[in-house]
Amino acid sequence: MQAAVSAIEYYLPEQTLSTAELAAEFPDWGVEKIDRKTGIRERRIAAPGQCSSDLAVAAARKLFASGACRPEDVDYLLLCTETPDYFVPTTACIIQDSLGLPMSAGALDFNLGSSGYIYGFGLAQGLISSGQAARVLLLTADVYSRFLHPRDRSVRTIFGDAATATLLAGADLDAPLIGPFVYGSDGRGAPNLIVPAGGMRRPHSAESAVAVEDQAGNVRSQDNLFMNGGEIFLFTLDVVPLVIGQLLQKAGLALSDIDFFVFHQANQSMLDPLRKRMGIPAEKFQISLAHCGNTVSSSIPIALKDAAAAGSIPDGALVMLVGFGAGYSWGATLVRWRAIGSALLSNRNAR
């Protein structure tokens, strides 16, 4: 059996944080200009008390409502999140109960940022091709807004909350529809995108909560997210061409063989130079930032769903997915898009 993408849905919280609101809040920061560069018009913010599991459940319910499958058909749940509901237990088990998935289903969280969707595909492909699961529900969900200090424009302009649900189902085919995969990790980059306090290494304390203004005028404490945008961009300039080259070599393909590209939606000022550096035509390159911002591991599935809904991905297209971010962590894979409908059909016929 080979894994195939059967359906993708996403959920955005109702509350918005628009450019106009940020500009009103920080009139001296030129936020409107920043938003033109980031490509983000508004970000979605989870309501007080709304957690990653709530967003993920909403996304999964949309997927079930679409008719892609029934909750009882799912036999494995993967949740990618950096903002779990609790340290213990794993949020995926809470979601299993909320969605009414079978008690025979496996469920686990994995902690990754913007590379997470690629790793989720790899895990799902392994589970399905090895016969451990037939239908894997891959969820991504984060409430990054909880990490952001209100006076830190470097991250408030960028990040939004979201969740996505992707159904990967087994299709009786000889050739894989997803893959090959290329992965990478470099923990030396950990300090450049981090919430320093709140874990076991440095628990929350009165000291960790002390907010300090940096040279750029942004304010944050050790309990907040810190992002060194420049260092992150330098990392992507090195890693994205490398991972794309490795993936093409592994697949025995050239860049021109790829019909469509969906990168992690970091922000416009990073994506434009990366696209140009790789020589990818703009019409083959998805940008889905304006309505939700950088949603970490949800950004690739949101962009993929938006591109498919807009008719940007032709039937039979070979789509390259590239994720990169906190860790540092990165990964890339290929998806044959035409297989989506037929894989779903074969699963329905098999019932």
Place this chain on the structure above:
Amino acid sequence: MEMDQLLELAPGTLGGPEKLEDLEEWNSTAMISFIALADANNGTRVAPRQMVNCATVADLLALAHVDSAG
């Protein structure tokens, strides 16, 4: 110069001696755009920690080997 365009200022606004701390437009997003400019123009990698030590526009341009008249 290209710094005018990068910071969305009128052409000819910047000559080089301007202090970065006085430029409202010089922020984290502009730093990313500057890194991209240096990379695209001549493949120079400019690290943020190097930029922190720059006081003026001219210092930045020298760091990236970008022609101030470019």
